[in-house]
Amino acid sequence: MVPASRSVFDPERFSPLRAFLRWSSRRALRWFYRETAIVQLGVVPATGPVLFIGNHPNDLPDVLLGLQACPRHVRYLATIAAGTSGAAGKGYEAMGVIPVTRVRDARKMRALGVDMAAVNAEAGRRVSQAFASGHVVGVFPQGGVHDAPQIGRLRTGVAMMSLEAIDNGSVFDVTVVPFGVQYEAPRTPRTDAMAVVGHGWSLRGWRAERIANGLDAGVSALTDQLRTCLLGVTRNALDWESAHERDELVAAVAATQLPAVTAAQAPLLERAARLVPIAERLVANRRSDGGTPHAARLHTFVSELSHLVQEAGGVRTSARDHARVITAAGLVAEAQLTPxxxxxxxxxxxxxxxxxxxxxxxxxxxxxxxxxxxxxxxxxxxxxxxxxxxxxxxxxxxxxxxxxxxxxxxxxxxxxxxxxxxxxxxxxxxxxxxxxxxxxxxxxxxxxxxRWPATRRADLVRLTEALRAEWKSGYSHQ
Structure with a gap:
């Protein structure tokens, strides 16, 4: 069994089912997460073929946040195991989904009589057709949900399809744009989530530069480059303990910074997303044999402040909860309280x-x-x-x-x-x-x-001011 070849998908043509699916996806995000923010480090080109690659730590919310992060319609590659007949098939068709197969689904596919090689060959043809039509193709190159503290090894299929598309003459170039889905607490309701859009780059330009420098420009090299792009917009750590320490640091530092007063200053969740690379380096520094006193002091202040946030009933990795606790202590922070x-x-x-x-x-x-x-x-x-x-x-x-x-x-x-x-x-x-x-x-x-005792609130003020001062002394310029 192979998905039937379809006519060229037109994302501009109105589809009631697609409109309903987008409406319901926005509802689902709103009902589960407190706030979803799009952080624009880069932009998706307004026209032309785009390969939109993302990380996949949390299943369906990642897909929905990717739809929100891209101003154009995203045609995802998705496993055929989810079904291409009945209601699922209609949804795939309305959203322009391109079905593929995965090695992990081999047993199920054989039982259903699915010709996996033929399905993936058809997927490659559809990807080339989508690029030739100037569409945005969304892919999670990890090949499925990756519940780990860092980006793992990527599958080579995405790189192979992309290179084939610019080699078969259907399109001159493809712009690669990474997006990273970042959660304060991915499976905790009423926390915040962010989708960070990275800087795009020319696939043909990348290959030409590699060849000019005598470097490999094949599937393996492109797969490594895609992984490097994702590392720049996602949260990564060696283990879950380090990841939790990083997220506490991001939340605390983002909240202790003074609120935005001009349009040029980043709001709270954007500040948090921009702090991630620095936080990852600080955590790695503190845990190394040559850890600096600065990193150790930051960790002490952050840990104590996060503990107070949890004691107050907040989430230790939530920037918004930190800001509200700091506001309650009488200091200025971006609490965003509803009147x-x-x-x-x-x-x-x-x-x-x-x-x-x-x-x-x-x-x-x-x-x-x-x-x-x-x-x-x-x-x-x-x-x-x-x-x-x-x-x-x-x-x-x-x-x-x-x-x-x-x-x-x-x-x-x-x-x-x-x-x-x-x-x-x-x-x-x-x-x-x-x-x-x-x-x-x-x-x-x-x-x-x-309602806390004055001494406890004084501790909160002391920790906040100490963290602000420590951060300003070493990292305010970043």
Whole structure:
């Protein structure tokens, strides 16, 4: 079995299903993460073929953040094991997905009668066709979800397809743009996530330069170059302990910097993303035999401050929670608290949203934990089939409400039409519910710290000022 060859995909042609999938993906991110930020270190060209490569630490959210990070439609390469028939097949078709096979799926593919070599050959043809049409092709070169503290070895298939595309005459050049998905805590609801877009480069130019210098410009060399690009926009560490130390440092330092006062200054999450390379070097320095006193002092201040954030009820790796705790101590930080009057006005809609969604959100989360086979599967299963469970819940509410109208004798075209209109607004009430909860939690974090004894708040002020001074003395210029 091989996916049927299709006519050229046109991302500019309106597709109701594609519009719905994008709408639901934005909802899924909003319901799970507190804030998602796009950090533009580089840009995606407005026209022309683009190879958009990303890391893959957290399954489906990585895909959705990649869609948000790119201003143009992204045609992902995705495993055929997810299904190219039925609902999955329709979704693949609407999004312009290019199916491929992976070695890890070989047994399942053989059982289904899938000719893996033929599928990948067809995928290569479609990639060349996509580039020739000036499309953006999105790929996770690791070949699947990589639940590890650093970027692992990349598969060579992406490099092979890309070089074939510029060799077969279908396109003159391809711009390679890396994007890194960074999470404060990938599987913790209501934390923040970032997608960092790196600087693009010419594939043909890269190869010409390598050949001119007498260097290898083949598949292996390109694969190494793709990995190097991803290292520049992602978070990497030797082990999970180092990764946690790095994330605490990023959160604490980003939060202790004074808030942006001009458009040229980076907001909190962007500052955090830009701090990652420095934090990685500092952690490596502290853990080495030749660690400097500066790195050791920074670690001490960060560790103590993060402990206080956790004691206040925040997340140790969250820049926003650090900023709110610092604000509660009476210092200036980018806390981003929702005004109380806004929360009060939002309360009725939020209460309706929670009344309707709390049971189903709880069920989705329980099912995700129950059926996840690995850590990285939890969030993916909260999204799909989680969204499908929510949709069925909406359908059940609609059917139950219409039945109640019929039984009560109050059913009419007008009442049913009004009811259906209200049903379509249910996702908006869920938006209000999660926003309301985030707002009150932010204020609760501040109020909790303000109730601490004066000596404890003084410790918080001392640590914050010490961290600011230590950072300024060694790294403020970066």
């Amino acid at each position: 109380i009057w806004t929360l009060l006005l939002l309360t009725p809609a939020a209460m309706i949203g929670w009344l309707i969604h709390a049971p189903i959100f709880w069920l989705v989360w329980r099912l995700a934990h129950r059926f996840a086979k690995a850590r990285a599967d939890v969030v993916a299963r909260a999204y799909v089939p989680g969204l499908q469970v929510v949709a069925m819940w909406y359908l059940l509410l609609a059917v139950g409400s219409v039945s109640a109208l019929v039984v009560s004798g109050k059913a009419s075209w007008l009442t049913i039409a009004v009811l259906m209109l209200l049903i379509t607004q249910l996702p908006t009430t869920a938006d209000a519910a999660v926003a309301w909860r985030d707002g009150w939690r932010g204020h609760a974090l501040v109020w909790r710290v303000r």
